[in-house]
Amino acid sequence: MAICTVYTTQSLNSTCSVSKPGKPQLGFHQKQVVFFTKSRRRSGMSSCGSSVITCSAGEQRTVVIGLAADSGCGKSTFMRRLTSVFGGAAEPPRGGNPDSNTLISDTTTVICLDDYHSLDRTGRKEKGVTALDPRANDFDLMYEQVKAIKDGIAVEKPIYNHVTGLLDPPETIKPPKILVIEGLHPMYDARVRDLLDFSIYLDISNEVKFAWKIQRDMAERGHSLESIKASIEARKPDFDAYIDPQKQYADAVIEVLPTQLIPDDNEGKVLRVRLIMKEGVTFFSPVYLFDEGSTISWIPCGRKLTCSYPGINFSYGPDTYYGHEVSVLEMDGQFDRLDELIYVESHLSNISTKFYGEITQQLLKHSDFPGSNNGTGLFQTIVGLKIRDLFEQIVASRAATPLEATKA
Numbered sequence: 518m519a520i521c522t523v524y525t526t527q528s529l530n531s532t533c534s535v536s537k538p539g540k541p542q543l544g545f546h547q548k549q550v551v552f553f554t555k556s557r558r559r560s561g562m563s564s565c566g567s568s569v570i571t572c573s574a575g576e577q578r579t580v581v582i583g584l585a586a587d588s589g590c591g592k593s594t595f596m597r598r599l600t601s602v603f604g605g606a607a608e609p610p611r612g613g614n615p616d617s618n619t620l621i622s623d624t625t626t627v628i629c630l631d632d633y634h635s636l637d638r639t640g641r642k643e644k645g646v647t648a649l650d651p652r653a654n655d656f657d658l659m660y661e662q663v664k665a666i667k668d669g670i671a672v673e674k675p676i677y678n679h680v681t682g683l684l685d686p687p688e689t690i691k692p693p694k695i696l697v698i699e700g701l702h703p704m705y706d707a708r709v710r711d712l713l714d715f716s717i718y719l720d721i722s723n724e725v726k727f728a729w730k731i732q733r734d735m736a737e738r739g740h741s742l743e744s745i746k747a748s749i750e751a752r753k754p755d756f757d758a759y760i761d762p763q764k765q766y767a768d769a770v771i772e773v774l775p776t777q778l779i780p781d782d783n784e785g786k787v788l789r790v791r792l793i794m795k796e797g798v799t800f801f802s803p804v805y806l807f808d809e810g811s812t813i814s815w816i817p818c819g820r821k822l823t824c825s826y827p828g829i830n831f832s833y834g835p836d837t838y839y840g841h842e843v844s845v846l847e848m849d850g851q852f853d854r855l856d857e858l859i860y861v862e863s864h865l866s867n868i869s870t871k872f873y874g875e876i877t878q879q880l881l882k883h884s885d886f887p888g889s890n891n892g893t894g895l896f897q898t899i900v901g902l903k904i905r906d907l908f909e910q911i912v913a914s915r916a917a918t919p920l921e922a923t924k925a
Contacts, residue, residue, distance in 0.1 A: 580911055587726065772792075791847045
């Protein structure tokens with residue numbers, strides 16, 4: 518929403534001029550349009566009255582979302598769910614590098630923070646560091662470019678090529694309405710962390726992470742089982758030191774654990790998923806089940822929800838997480854029929870849907886996405902809807918501020 522201010526000026530000179538565009542403000546040009554009226558005074562002198570309308574982008578700054586997780590923990594699937602909530606398909610930049618990690622839709626741009634690796638694959642091997650090590654990443658450039666985009670300024674962002682392991686020539690990233698920075702370190706550097714309007718951490722247990730990483734790296738990237746195991750073991754010390762601590766800063770954490778419904782389960786096909794939501798976050802109200810602030814345990818299986826073994830269990834209640842007050846919504850088990858999810862959805866509040874059944878519709882639309890039949894898909898979709906609501910509230914707040922100022 519452009520902000521326009523009208524000024525009326527009177528000039529005693531007979532010469533009138535049109536003002537030129539002003540300096541860029543937050544990446545947008547401030548423009549002035551001047552309307553002139555010319556009249557002849559009785560004294561014979563000409564006068565020129567002008568009304569100057571100044572329009573600027575005002576507070577149309579990019580909203581920045583941070584998503585942190587280890588490699589192979591579902592960031593790509595979460596991004597597809599998020600962009601779907603906003604509408605439009607997310608695609609790589611047209612005409613750009615085919616190996617670009619960037620995804621662009623009508624509303625969002627998703628950039629992968631792997632692009633800020635300061636060392637390529639060979640360089641990391643020579644120095645004996647992993648990609649998780651801060652020494653292998655350029656946090657100064659990351660901060661400068663995320664800040665520039667937030668302020669409405671296009672940047673030339675580097676590209677890390679996951680196929681070759683090399684650093685490719687940069688690509689132009691223009692300021693979108695919503696910028697999502699996803700990767701290993703969106704909350705590691707305090708400067709970058711302070712730029713985030715909302716942050717999410719995907720916390721996958723070691724057992725589940727191993728199963729997911731095998732599926733992705735063997736099926737999609739052609740890695741052997743031995744190389745995957747070696748990679749996980751090599752990364753674990755750095756993960757514990759640099760990646761895992763970031764979850765204490767997240768506004769929402771999606772925690773994925775083995776089920777408690779099957780004693781001594783080793784298959785990892787049934788998951789227990791917890792959505793941990795920080796209290797007191799601006800423009801974000803935690804989701805709750807039945808009664809806000811209460812402690813709830815609910816087995817929804819019955820006439821309205823088909824449940825095969827081992828069933829489904831929901832729970833909700835207040836808790837503390839790294840010293841912060843949080844609300845926790847948990848689902849253990851999986852859905853047999855996604856169309857019946859509407860029954861569960863109807864018992865959840867503060868879900869920020871636009872219409873009844875929107876969560877169910879989203880999961881049915883992407884039923885082929887990993888986790889659509891369990892808590893990972895459900896909670897990723899809910900967080901996507903909450904981010905949409907947060908974005909709309911931020912935009913409305915910024916639009917209201919200058920209007921209130923003009924009334925004062």
